[in-house]
Amino acid sequence: MLLRGLSVLGLAIREQPRIFAVAxxxxxxxxxxxxxxxxxxxxxxxxxxxxxxxxxxxxxxxLALAAAALFGISVLRVVGIFGRRLGAGFMQFRLQAAYRRRVTRRYLDLPLAWHHRNATGTLLSNANSDVEAAWYPIAPLPFAVGTLVMLVGAIGSLFLTDWALALVGLAVFPALFALNVVYSRRMAPRQQRAQRLRAEVSGIAHESFDGALVVKTMGREAQETARFAERAGELRNALISVGRLRGLFDPLLETLPSLGTLAVLVVGTIRLRQEAISVAELVSVAFLFTVLAFPVRAIGWVLAELPRSVAGWDRVRRVLDASGEMPYGDVTLDAAQSRPASLTFADVHFSYEPVEAHRPGAQVLGEVGFTVPAGRTVALVGPTGAGKSTIASLAVRLVDPPRGTVTLDGVDVRSLTAASLAQTAALVAQVPFVFDDTVRANISLDRPGVDDEQVWAALRLAEADGFVAALPDGLDTMVGERGTSLSGGQRQRLTLARALAGRPRLLVLDDATSAVDPRVEATILAGLRSAGPAGPATSILVVAYRRATIALADEVIYLEQGRVVARGTHAELLATVGGYADLVTAYEQADAEGEQAGGVDPPPTGYDPVIPVDSGLEVEADR
Structure with missing residues (x-):
């Protein structure tokens, strides 16, 4: 533990050498x-x-000379304290800020599949409390290094003064180090467990807050409270264990220097009677032991925090060393907004976990190939688990296929720059996400060139301009966390407008209008098809289940178990593919029953009671 902790501190020194030197x-x-x-x-x-x-x-x-000497030494001590504390604080906070940025950037580089394997609370803990814990010993570190120099000088001074007093010092200082080593070893597992429980408590709290609607409507308040209380109790007990050990060792660490001072006085008195030392030398040595008691504690502070630092660093490094990032290329597509983009899938295979020979169902997509021609609308239809949302994710490169290629305008999406990909293709997910901000900020996202005129144009195309204009402050209306002040259909139209404001050349709709009235949905899709003065400016890939939506598509791709079973127009598939006809008919009957029951739309296909395996996005939404 000591060696691992010192290696973390060494890394900090290598990253901030100048500030450390000042401190x-x-x-x-x-x-x-x-x-x-x-x-x-x-x-x-x-x-x-x-x-x-x-x-x-x-x-x-x-008297004046003595006062001047004491005053001068005090001033220099103040200067030293100022430099030490300013340097240590600056170094600690710079490291924490730098590693929070690194962890956050790493989160953005890692694929969605990695995020799905890690609880949100754990990821928040990695970026906050774990980073803080990793660099917590930096604050006392310069003090401890200076104390080591001071101890060497003090022991040298003791030998120059009297060998007997020096032996007392040699007995006290190693005892302090030995006690700190024992303390560090005992504290290490306790600190590691406490750091892990912090993340678990944060995860449960985040999950409970995020699922407040489910908790309240299902009457699970007592169960959630008990679940949180159990982990919070474990964290409390872990921290109490840390406090008990600290309470045991802190008095011992405080007592040793005081015992050393008493020993110096006893031995020094004997040596004074033997006339081996003078009164001035005895007072100097006794005073030295007295003032060394506090600085020596700095070494104990560093050693005491090393277990917590190592625990935090291990959790941070787990994120920084995680593999699976998707590097972007350097190809830039033509950004002309008047020309829609084409999308092609060629022999695409995909799995969210390694495919094993005895688990053929682990593969989500197999041999998928189709094309969305420029300016055309293609609908993806299939039962839950068919792979529709996975195809939507692949189209905008949220994930990469291990086999096969996805191309935009004939260019592999892996070769595109991040900016070019974001400018060319936009995804509107089945679960709308709205930031706790104004309508304007939710749509523009501070993108350059997206002014109010473009915002209103996008709102009109998404059939959202009417309700936004009726809001108390229009575009400046705060919509609340996750858009709590809006209905489900309004949130979906707002997120659709957000995608349209960037004028994408390919629009991917993953069941993105499921909460919208069917008539409004048909109007939106018809508007998207006719957008632009010279014909459609956007190609559309839409995951659909409503007959009205599917009928607007130029071509329908029918999927079953991750494979393309049939393709053609809606009428052709309805007449020739029995599975397709049964599925669409079932959706249409659900639509009719919903309207008879009060105009409520049926739930989207991603919300079956059994969590589907076709989409990491659906798993994230359910979670």
């Missing part, structure tokens, strides 16, 4: 002044106070 210089200055103050105090007592008591008087010049 250590301040700490060394402080340490040297502590030693100097001990000998100045000894000289003042031995050469000023004792003669003054014997003579009954003292000269003003001698």
């Amino acid at each position: 250590v210089a301040g700490s060394v200055l402080f340490g040297v002044m502590v030693i100097a103050s001990a000998f100045v105090v000894g000289a003042v007592v031995g050469d000023v106070v004792v003669p003054a008591i014997s003579a009954g008087s003292v000269g003003l010049g001698v």
Whole structure:
């Protein structure tokens, strides 16, 4: 643990060498002044106070000299403390900020499949409390380094003063180090467990808050409270265990320097009677042990925090060392907004986990190939688990296929720059996400060139301009966390407008209008098909289940078990493919029953009671 902790501290020093040098210089200055103050105090007592008591008087010049010496040393000590604390704080906070940015950037580089394997609370803990814990020992580190220099100087001074007093120092200081090592070993597992439980408590809390609607409507308040209380109780007990151990060792660490001072006084008195040392030397050594008691604790602080630092660093490094990132290329597509893009899938296979010979069902997609011609609309239809949402994710490169290619305008999406891909293709997911911000900010996302005129144009195309205009503050209306002040259909239209505001050349709709009235949905899709003064400016790939939506498509791709079973127009498939006809008919009957029951749309296909295996996005939504 000690070696691993020192390696983490070494990494910090290598990353911030100049700031560390400033902090250590301040700490060394402080340490040297502590030693100097001990000998100045000894000289003042031995050469000023004792003669003054014997003579009954003292000269003003001698008093002024003693006061000036003490004042000068105090000023230099203050300068050392200022440099040490400023440097240590600056170094610690810079490292924490830098690694929070690194962890966050790593989150953005890693694929969705990696995020699905890690709880949100754990990821929040990695970026916050784990980073903080990793660099927590940085604050006392310069002080501890300066203290080591001070101890070397102090022991050297003791040998120059008297060998017997030096032996006392050699007995006390190693004992302090040994006690700190024992403390560190005992504290390590306790700190690691506490750090892990912090992440678990954060995860449960985040999940409960995120699922507040389910918790309230299903009457699960008591169960959620008990679940949270169980983990919170474990964290409490872990922290109490840490506190108990600290409470046991802290008094021992405080007592050893005091015992050393008593030993120095006893041995020093004997040596004084033997006339081996003077009063000034005895006072200097005793004072030195007294003032060393606090700085020596800095070494204990660093050693005590090393287990927590290693635990935090291991959790941070797990994120930084995670594999699976999807590097972008350097190809840029033509950004002309008047020309829609074409999308092609060629022999695409995909699995969210390694495919095993005895688990053929683990493969989500197999031999998928189709094309969305420029300016055309293609509908993906299939039962839950067929792979529709996975295809939508592949189209905008949220994930990469291990086999096969996905191309935009004939260019492999893996070769495109991030900016070009984002400018060319946009995905509107089946679960709309709205930020706790204004309508304007939710649609523009601070993208350059997206002004109010484009925002209103996107809202009109998404059939959302009417309800936005009726809001109290229009575009400046705050919509609340996750759009709580809006209905489901309004949130979906708002997220559709967000995608349209960027004028994508390929629009992927993953069941993105399921909460919208069928008549409004038909109007939206018809508007998308006729957008632009010279014909359609956007190619559309839509995951659909409503007959009205499917009928608007130029071609329908019918999927079953991750494979393309048939393709053609809606009428052709309805007449020739029995599975397709049964599925669409079932959807149509559900639509009719919903309207008879009060105009409520049936749930989207991704919300079956059994969590589907075709989409990591659906799993994330259900979770």
